[in-house]
Amino acid sequence: MPAGLVALALGGFGIGLTEFVIAGLLPQVGRSLSVSEAAAGWLISGYALTVAVGAIAMTAATAGLPRKPVLTGLVVLFVLGNLLSALAPNYQVMLLGRIVAALCHGSFFGIGSLVARRLVAPERASRAVAVMFAGLTVANVLGVPFGALVGDKWGWRATFWAITGIGVLAVAAIAVLVPAWAGTIPADPGSTARGSVRTQLRAMHSRQVWLTLAATALGYGGMFGAFSYLAYTFTEVTGFSNRDVAWLLVVYGTGLVLGNLLGGRGADRNRDATLLLSLAALTVTLAMFGLLAAGPTASVILVFFTGVFGFAPVPGMITRVTDHAHGVPLAASANVSASNVGNALGAWLGGLAIGAGLGYTAPLYVGAAIVASGLLTMAFTARDASRRNPDRIVAEQRTDC
Template structure:
């Protein structure tokens, strides 16, 4: 395994920790800045929206530049953002720090996916992307519980100082371990990168990403309410149940990467279909604690198991101009997060109960499955070579 993949995974770990750990520290943050919990929640929403902006804007702005120094520069931005959050004297400064850190998120994963794929032979590209995304899953399994514990014991700012330190280590790793890869002229042309969006399959892939991820997050965003109000778990057990969900993410990412290296579309169809089955079973059996535990693990596994395949698919159809399309797909994941959270919240607000987000997530997943079937059918009629031709 190329050592550069380890450096990319470490960067992914820090970025994933930045995104998710604040969820467990919102009470402390709200109390420190004397703001409502809803206002503190905007530190999460603001981050997600900034990810989409950075995924497109920063990727497009840096597409002509060599990828290794761009990745290093993005990590410097990440360190600055988290340091600013750690020292923030006001809520507004903390929000600014979150926005700055978020801007590097989409571009890092988008460009990092291309670099990871270039480090290995063609038949191992999805697996290499999965290794990089292992850092993100590890952030959920290990980083978030320990980061939350650190913040509760030593103050929430200590967590962000620790994240800044992880960013420094990842930066050193990128500089030392990621080789300078040769880029074709087309790969550093913004015009050719934009030309990738002429591919119908690129747009279909983005749609599957939004809907597939939206289905999982429609169920997951409000999972704490489902666990306590429907399944009957004590609130103190929720963090450990979320670790179980994170373990599912880890397993699904590994398995999805291995399977996608053999057949991307078939793997996506299997995982999206399996996610749909799990969500339907979860919605029907949420009052059973045993069924809920199993469903949590499987929901994380099948939901996140699509990530290596989705990222590989869009890069495949973007052809020799994959960087911007790859970044756009990272933005699509976050659009899916927002869609699922909004739709699930609408179900609760309508008085449909705390299992309604699961059923709504299942409905969104049905749409993802149908769109995937359409994409596969159209792909059979049009050869990949035609999709790979960049704009001149």
């Protein structure tokens, strides 16, 4: 495995911790900064909204610049955001720190995925993206328990100091281990990857790009909509205690790690087939989860497979959207934004279902329906691509991404 991929995974791990760790610290942070639960919740939702907007804005602002220095600068921004959070004297500064840290999130994974692809042979592109995202999925497993453990022993500020330290290590690792040539923009003067924001936007006019982004939003959004209310499902339907929820989420996170790696490997062999199979399996898993949620054993098994099939499409979706956009960074970052838009949609619809009195299994069925719509979108997208250009698979193996 190229050392540069390890450096990118370390950066992804730190950014993932920043996103997930706050969930286990909200009560401490709220009491310390004297704010309500609703205000404390904005430390999560504000981060997510900033990721959705910042992914596009930061990528556009750095269009045409060499990618390695941009990646390094993004992680420096991440360090500054977490440093603000660690030092925050009040809620306003804490929220600002979360926003600053979130600005780098989408662009790091978008631009980093293009750099990761250049570190390996074209036929291993999706696996390279999966390795980079492994840091994010591992952070999902460790984030909440890590934050709770460190916060309980040394206070919530110590958690953000630890993440700041991880960020400093990531900056050094990317600067030293990512080769300069991997972070340069392709020299081909005809490549849209070199172009201005306007040129990159033109490259995204492809119907395939927008259909893939829609499938990403629906597939990931359906999974996240179900995930958002899993704690209620486990405690109110299955009968687990609140203490059990932590290890059940670790089971889910372990599924994310495995799904990410399997999805990257499968996408390198047959990308569209892997995406269709993953979305179909996720639809069935969520529906079965809703039916069998009252059973503890079934719930543990199904939450694991929710993680596996929920993250398996991610590497393939990213390589697909960037291939059809001719390798422009804006497309990769737009994919991250689409995921976050889907997250917000899924969580909102799941909450509406509970509010309508449909019970705590309702988000699972809502998630299955959203993912099913993503599956139909992906099926149409794959068919449209094959009808327009049966030889597209050759074009997708680009080396200038």
